[in-house]
Amino acid sequence: MKKLEIHIKIDSILYTKNPESSDLGRNIISNSIKMIDNMGFESFTFKKLGVTIGSNESSIYRYFSSKHTLLVYLISWYWSWIEYKLVFATANINSPKEKLTKAIKVLTDTITEDSSYSYINEVILHRIIIAESAKAYHTKDIDAENEKGFYKTYKKVVQRVSDMVIEVNPDFEYPHMLISTVIEGSHHQRHFSKHLPSLTDVTKGKSNIVDFYTQLVLKTIDS
Amino acid sequence: MKKLEIHIKIDSILYTKNPESSDLGRNIISNSIKMIDNMGFESFTFKKLGVTIGSNESSIYRYFSSKHTLLVYLISWYWSWIEYKLVFATANINSPKEKLTKAIKVLTDTITEDSSYSYINEVILHRIIIAESAKAYHTKDIDAENEKGFYKTYKKVVQRVSDMVIEVNPDFEYPHMLISTVIEGSHHQRHFSKHLPSLTDVTKGKSNIVDFYTQLVLKTIDS
């Protein structure tokens, strides 16, 4: 069966020229994802990207004003995609608890399959989110960027799942804290399990992370 | 009453020359803390530090081989200090639950007072931990650095509090995940409450963060 071709629209504040609008733009996106994953965000440069895509550094600057904005673009795309997955996973489910459980799975699970309809490899992008996204909002410019709407899609996801928490327990006081803790926490756990395993209790094969955060949420909001 | 003068010993892998051993070294530490807090880790350079302390860039390199190792040194100092606070806060308390509660407070609370015995301002250092520490372990070199023992003090703290979790509930399967989630989570919440408040439920004046994580831990490990 053919996959549903969703289209994720990205706010124009996140680019100078829309990368979806040309081959070069799409090449910038798909190859920057691969390269950031391979060499890490610090080592990644527009010059190196230009070499691998057979294009010039200055041409890339016509799409993104800096490598930081490119990272923010990727992160924003990721959260829009997660929101789409959330909507899909929770559609037509009446039980608030079941809905929330499904949502937590979407937020905390691994991504195993690239949807292949687009030039964006979600499996690799997920690794970038885990390894690099903290760098995006740990800058001195965060307030200015937030005002421009750079983190809107992330905030939307947190809001959406916080609403599900409230559906389960309307008296729970800290839904946003809980959900942002789960999101950031699960990313940390995946990072730690790879590099600082003594900070986790991840055992091979088992998807402990999903279990752990599901239990954590359900027990915490239990009244 | 005079404050207890504790001494925090830092492993020699974390410096080239021990900064505690000279005025210049102590100046490097105390001023780098102030400067990183003021301008952010990216904008901070050894050249700028040299200018403010009236010393030469190359002299600073005799203490730390890079600004990254300096950051790791500061983080390591912070976790040793937290471990000391943990031991102190939980001494002579018999109830496992009370002990754990005190420990969570140490991990998640604000730092309001600089202990003033040393050249290290803990209030400012805490801000650096919140804003910059993620950058230390989100590098391509993390595995090599971890092997050298760069993150030992952090891991010790997680282990110590995980043990307290097990004291309360010996059957709980994910103590390390829980505690590292609490630590990273509380730092995120403090960062978000300042810059992306819609991701939190922090209301002015109240120490919601301590409350939230205390509830979260106790409920999650409740059998």
Next chain:
DNA sequence: CAAATATAATAGTAATACTATTAATTTATG
């Protein structure tokens, strides 16, 4: 007081994260 050590001063390097200019190529439209 001499030797060892620490620090300062100076210079230099490769790379980064851009900006600016001009030229070549492609695409749109009248």
Next chain:
DNA sequence: CATAAATTAATAGTATTACTATTATATTTG
């Protein structure tokens, strides 16, 4: 189909960074 407009490539250049290396001058210590 021709011309303008837009896009991309090529080249060059800049200030800064994160260092390293060398030499000179202080300072400490045995």
